[in-house]
């Protein structure tokens with residue numbers, strides 16, 4: 001008897017085992033169980049080791065075998081090798097595969113197989129939709145949104161033929177029997193697929209906008225090289241400056257705009273097909289990234305994407321999530337139809353439901369490694385295996401870019417990216433997804449972990465569950481998340497840099513140097529507190545933090561400065577703000593690294609008014625020149641103060657030093673100050689393991705420079721790869737802290 005655990009269902013593992021058994025002429029059976037796979041084999045003992053070797057080493061690309069256990073069993077004298085029907089035999093479940101980009105064999109079949117010529121829902125056991133169509137477990141067609149489609153004779157033959165690549169491929173379908181597209185335009189409905197291809201190509205080629213149903217939700221699409229279309233999409237989506245993702249026809253087309261590193265190319269063509277954030281000075285249209293020197297790029301992953309590019313001949317299209325600002329991505333055909341005519345000139349739907357909504361995932365290559373920044377399609381719901389028993393714990397995360405986490409034995413299941421819970425629809429999506437995860441993974445929670453912030457909607461939700469509640473400090477959770485991902489369990493120096501998190505002194509934290517383990521933390525240092533004029537509004541309006549830092553540096557003399565921020569401002573309004581700071585009216589204190597970056601972005605005039613989340617720090621990062629090595633002054637005690645740097649920045653500005661040089665020097669200052677602060681903590685504690693976590697470390701320059709500097713000085717640094725460093729990975733940290741408190 002062989003038991004296999006890991007991601008082995010819905011990935012063609014059983015037929016793979018069957019073919020292996022045939023290769024070695026073994027008898028027996030294989031069965032899907034909710035906790036993995038069981039295999040019984042009978043045959044000459046000489047070939048069994050090779051069978052097990054092959055089982056480990058030649059498994060399907062998407063599967064992730066965690067453990068293979070071999071036990072001796074009674075010989076029954078079986079005469080054949082068979083695949084048995086699934087047993088729903090325990091409360092334990094195995095892994096569910098994420099959605100997989102269409103595979104090369106299927107793309108070839110789309111040109112050759114008579115029943116699948118140009119069939120846009122072609123798939124096989126190696127590719128196609130999974131998580132997005134699964135309603136329950138174990139994974140079988142009747143528990144997916146493919147259930148209403150009755151297989152035709154030909155598909156059934158393939159489905160039943162063990163030697164066929166579509167053997168037991170649950171979403172198997174063809175032109176005769178499977179889902180179909182419909183194109184809706186204001187005056188017509190198209191059902192013929194070739195007409196649909198023609199029509200969609202001409203709508204996009206003539207500058208139109210389409211809503212297109214994707215794997216995990218609707219996209220809005222337009223020609224990436226048509227400046228007018230891109231701007232119109234921006235206006236109609238009410239998405240002022242936030243960068244759009246661009247899907248290119250193929251790697252060659254990407255290379256016409258961007259020099260790709262090996263790692264970037266690998267990420268682009270991986271079966272997860274994430275959006276990869278790439279440096280690109282040359283973009284198809286200016287308003288794609290409006291002034292940023294990066295662009296989110298991805299490649300086709302649905303058969304329709306390939307057919308569309310082939311038909312239209314375009315090199316690139318903007319493909320952005322089809323939602324209105326703040327709301328979750330649309331999955332419902334009827335709701336999508338309402339996008340026409342205001343937002344879209346046509347809506348392309350298909351008649352299979354999306355059950356689990358997913359956004360496109362986003363990755364960035366940092367320090368030569370692929371780091372997930374937004375974790376959704378292609379990654380969810382893969383488990384994160386950790387070294388602690390986290391069973392029965394639900395962690396609800398924070399609020400702005402929520403994704404929760406559920407524990408089962410030593411696995412953490414992070415949900416897909418949910419979004420900002422302050423939006424009502426998003427909150428409903430959150431609650432619905434929690435319920436679905438509990439059901440699919442057969443988890444009965446006994447404990448809930450939440451953020452220390454009393455007003456976060458996720459914390460309030462946690463309180464309503466009537467379970468034992470553990471509240472975890474935000475930055476402690478960030479560090480714990482990174483420790484868990486790296487399977488560390490010892491005291492570390494954790495640097496958690498982000499925009500904001502509730503501190504245990506009631507202030508807003510966000511540049512924390514913690515010495516901690518899972519049990520607790522001590523706050524060793526942080527960036528000095530800055531008044532946040534107007535409270536939360538300061539996070540949206542960088543000029544507010546700019547004034548705050550200027551006031552700290554110069555007092556009322558700031559008005560004598562000749563700098564871009566003051567030129568861009570209504571001085572009467574500015575004076576009201578500095579008076580409020582002087583009198584401490586509505587000016588809560590923050591140590592948020594994000595706010596310091598906002599301030600410098602504002603002072604230098606790089607971003608005085610921001611229109612989307614984190615625009616000011618992103619633009620500041622975009623301005624960096626890598627050949628600048630020097631840095632400004634700062635002080636390390638009692639906290640890390642950058643007021644000396646602010647004074648030098650203003651001096652530079654008045655002497656005509658350009659913002660790109662100032663931005664570089666400022667970033668170098670943060671690196672140098674952080675490094676020196678770490679050195680001091682190391683002298684006091686002897687700890688050499690350093691964690692770099694928090695959303696601020698999405699800043700590639702900052703992350704790579706600090707990592708390099710620490711490593712050069714013999715520190716061991718740890719950061720995130722599979723889990724976002726931003727709040728999207730926070731729930732994992734809450735989960736492990738709660739687990740340790742329980743035991």
Ligand code: ZN
Nearest residue numbers: 103106124127
């Ligand atoms: Zn395939």
Ligand code: ZN
Nearest residue numbers: 152155174177
């Ligand atoms: Zn068929």
Ligand code: FE
Nearest residue numbers: 498500501727
């Ligand atoms: Fe955070």
